[in-house]
């Protein structure tokens with residue numbers, strides 16, 4: 570395949586970090602990105618060039634372009650952390666294959682992206698394009714954090730932002746492996762859907778009795794892990810309502826609220842812990858054999874229908890500057906960018 574010299578891409582307008590904490594909501598991309606024609610990147614040692622078929626848009630991408638993520642921005646470089654496409658060149662035996670990839674060196678919101686060759690994930694032919702485009706960030710995190718849940722020894726766990734794509738993956742893992750998910754959401758309209766998916770209980774934040782409902786559920790189900798993507802005051806209150814030795818695992822900051830830790834003594838006298846989870850760190854620390862095993866499971870779950878990607882919309886790259894914020898504003902599904910359009 571002949572690779573062109575230039576490509577269209579959504580490139581970053583800023584370097585470094587912003588020092589702000591405005592969260593993953595966005596109504597206008599123009600302060601952070603521009604749709605431009607740029608040079609197709611050239612893969613170096615240990616890198617692959619991917620012709621992108623579809624790229625995912627995750628909350629981490631929005632935190633990142635706003636300068637609020639754990640990685641520094643590079644002005645002029647295409648954004649976008651993950652996608653699926655064909656390997657067209659590079660230092661890899663996978664040239665010609667369809668792979669899911671983490672972009673590294675040049676992002677996925679472009680016609681071509683760079684990725685580390687060692688992290689390429691070959692896709693089963695029967696894996697749907699949207700599942701393949703988003704199979705790294707959320708599914709791998711779900712598998713990794715569910716290992717923590719299993720390790721807790723409890724037969725229930727608590728998760729908030731439970732109607733997110735990642736939340737739904739976790740709920741069905743709990744359902745299928747006999748560990749009861751206690752789902753926390755902010756919209757009561759999600760309760761029935763999450764119960765149907767496998768949530769044992771649903772707590773709706775903002776209801777006057779939400780905390781006392783949680784206390785009563787915790788007395789019965791005795792969860793030991795709180796998987797938290799929100800990080801607000803209600804999350805802190807939930808954690809202090811959990812049984813002794815509970816662990817608050819924060820992996821996202823969807824709320825911009827700064828919670829007060831009102832009962833720190835529980836850390837001393839009741840053996841509770843607060844910690845962070847970041848997939849990037851987990852991948853460096855985990856037994857390397859766990860990752861290919863996880864991808865077999867991930868692809869198997871999508872193909873069998875045990876997991877499903879809810880799609881809010883697929884936006885052509887050429888129209889993403891105006892159309893992407895509208896799709897991101899729709900609740901209940903993921904947004905994708907199609908660089909072929």
Ligand SMILES: NC(=O)c1ccc[n+]([C@@H]2O[C@H](COP(=O)([O-])OP(=O)(O)OC[C@H]3O[C@@H](n4cnc5c(N)ncnc54)[C@H](OP(=O)(O)O)[C@@H]3O)[C@@H](O)[C@H]2O)c1
Pocket residue numbers: 627628629706707710730731732733734735736755756798799820821822823824825846847848849900901902903
């Ligand atoms: N640490 C890691 O390694 C890692 C890896 C993967 C994902 N994550 C994090 O996991 C979280 C979920 O990702 P996703 O892709 O599954 O998200 P998603 O499908 O885009 O859904 C976002 C969800 O967040 C909820 N939400 C937004 N703001 C909220 C707030 N202030 N309070 C409560 N709920 C709020 C939304 O609820 P409504 O439906 O009510 O709007 C929606 O259900 C994100 O925070 C992401 O950054 C972290």
